[in-house]
Amino acid sequence: MQVWFTEDQVPGLRISCQVTKVLHQExxxxxxxAMLETGVFGRMLTLDDIIQTTERxxxxxxxxxxxxxxxxxxxxxxxxxxxxxxxxxxxxxxxxPGVSECHLVEIDERVVAISRQYLPSLASAMDDPRGKVIxxxxxxxxxxxxxxxxxxxxxxxxxxxxxVGLFSVEFYSDxxxxxxxxxxCVAQTESPFYNTDLVPAIFGRxxxxxxxxxxxxxxxxxxxxxxxSFTAGSKKYDPSVPVRPAPDGLRYxxxxxxxxxFVLPPYVQQVIxxxxxxxxxxP
Amino acid sequence: MQVWFTEDQVPGLRISCQVTKVLHQExxxxxxxAMLETGVFGRMLTLDDIIQTTERxxxxxxxxxxxxxxxxxxxxxxxxxxxxxxxxxxxxxxxxPGVSECHLVEIDERVVAISRQYLPSLASAMDDPRGKVIxxxxxxxxxxxxxxxxxxxxxxxxxxxxxVGLFSVEFYSDxxxxxxxxxxCVAQTESPFYNTDLVPAIFGRxxxxxxxxxxxxxxxxxxxxxxxSFTAGSKKYDPSVPVRPAPDGLRYxxxxxxxxxFVLPPYVQQVIxxxxxxxxxxP
Numbered sequence: 001m002q003v004w005f006t007e008d009q010v011p012g013l014r015i016s017c018q019v020t021k022v023l024h025q026e027x028x029x030x031x032x033x034a035m036l037e038t039g040v041f042g043r044m045l046t047l048d049d050i051i052q053t054t055e056r057x058x059x060x061x062x063x064x065x066x067x068x069x070x071x072x073x074x075x076x077x078x079x080x081x082x083x084x085x086x087x088x089x090x091x092x093x094x095x096x097p098g099v100s101e102c103h104l105v106e107i108d109e110r111v112v113a114i115s116r117q118y119l120p121s122l123a124s125a126m127d128d129p130r131g132k133v134i135x136x137x138x139x140x141x142x143x144x145x146x147x148x149x150x151x152x153x154x155x156x157x158x159x160x161x162x163x164v165g166l167f168s169v170e171f172y173s174d175x176x177x178x179x180x181x182x183x184x185c186v187a188q189t190e191s192p193f194y195n196t197d198l199v200p201a202i203f204g205r206x207x208x209x210x211x212x213x214x215x216x217x218x219x220x221x222x223x224x225x226x227x228x229s230f231t232a233g234s235k236k237y238d239p240s241v242p243v244r245p246a247p248d249g250l251r252y253x254x255x256x257x258x259x260x261x262f263v264l265p266p267y268v269q270q271v272i273x274x275x276x277x278x279x280x281x282x283p
Numbered sequence: 284m285q286v287w288f289t290e291d292q293v294p295g296l297r298i299s300c301q302v303t304k305v306l307h308q309e310x311x312x313x314x315x316x317a318m319l320e321t322g323v324f325g326r327m328l329t330l331d332d333i334i335q336t337t338e339r340x341x342x343x344x345x346x347x348x349x350x351x352x353x354x355x356x357x358x359x360x361x362x363x364x365x366x367x368x369x370x371x372x373x374x375x376x377x378x379x380p381g382v383s384e385c386h387l388v389e390i391d392e393r394v395v396a397i398s399r400q401y402l403p404s405l406a407s408a409m410d411d412p413r414g415k416v417i418x419x420x421x422x423x424x425x426x427x428x429x430x431x432x433x434x435x436x437x438x439x440x441x442x443x444x445x446x447v448g449l450f451s452v453e454f455y456s457d458x459x460x461x462x463x464x465x466x467x468c469v470a471q472t473e474s475p476f477y478n479t480d481l482v483p484a485i486f487g488r489x490x491x492x493x494x495x496x497x498x499x500x501x502x503x504x505x506x507x508x509x510x511x512s513f514t515a516g517s518k519k520y521d522p523s524v525p526v527r528p529a530p531d532g533l534r535y536x537x538x539x540x541x542x543x544x545f546v547l548p549p550y551v552q553q554v555i556x557x558x559x560x561x562x563x564x565x566p
Contacts, residue, residue, distance in 0.1 A: 251550040
């Protein structure tokens, strides 16, 4: 018998991956969660039937969402991760010895529990004494902080279900206030090839709060089309310039990759800055 | 009724695309050929059930295989394309007004005929008076030329079927002789994420003939994992440095993208230069 997991990436396009074992599946209060064993990617976490992370290619996403903003800041000490319940982003954040405190605010405690059980290479970072896992709504969490964090990382699912509010103008306005005067934030902002409506919308919402807003790219093989975007909003520092050395042992990130990730093909540049009048940005 | 085309990208991994119309299918003397109409990608050419090119994302592959080597050469005049029967690479080559002669040597005349019929935005370049389509085996063609071409582009299928010989040491030795003393070549060299045996093997075979050998990357959404590699072999010029301006109207290539494409993530660098003794390169 063959068992295949299939994700509808966009209407009319599917990716299918052979599953050697269904390790776990449940319906949490927030979403459908599954942990699959696959031959191609090792263990794979899916939420609402969408691939979130796999053992084989998670390094790309987690290194790029963490080390780009961390390396653009001269001395990041307090970091907030919103989402990221698998622990992979926290693992990368804590590679920086100067980070003294890393809050991870995940709305779904089952993502944390199942990742701890099945993805120890990611989740064991959550045991670090500098890390603190908070099961709460990140949207509310940021409202309670002022001038506190050096870096906020929005490691969210796609903008459906519980993550919708993480793509709003109000949320980024709250993130701005939770950051110190020289802080910055970064969010995963979907595919610039397929999500040509969403990418400029999120970019515009971050730009509405931050004086410096830049898009950068990484290639995550299990995400639709491979090419993936991240958007950085910064109060002071240029996110495209690494000012500190990279930690040892990375597989995707390097200072040269950092700079190159901000070089956008003309078609991607056009997605975020279409010719003609600047669009009105809604909530 | 729904009709889906499915490609087995690697064992245990499939991509599926909904087909609105099967425009053409046949078995040629060399391979199974199909032209499909899809909602996501427009028209799609498949050979032996592998996606070769689609109207929506072909610009990435064709711009990157053509403009990188053309822009690294100060004055390319004679260009040879091996394969590339859809015409997309020739279209990009002929954007450079200094190119006086572009030979396209395609082994399967049916690819040319069907592309002319269904992919005019690519294939109409083959009507340019500077272009010449030659139905022949590229492996034999290069043996007949000495010190003739400024640039050879190997726009081949995967190394199965008729393309196997295009991945051999002997072939690249013949390409070297067909090039002028300052010529260069470039080949599509598969996925550095999935084809971790093949990429270093081809890289090593090109390096066996050329004093300067460099890998570069582009992201083609319909290819496995998105991330795609090209390998340039050069007699004199550094392939990573654009020395001439880009033609107008490009969507993926720019001189900045050119330079950034040679910045390899550490895991890709390791694929082509593993630690330890340099491997012996076989035929």
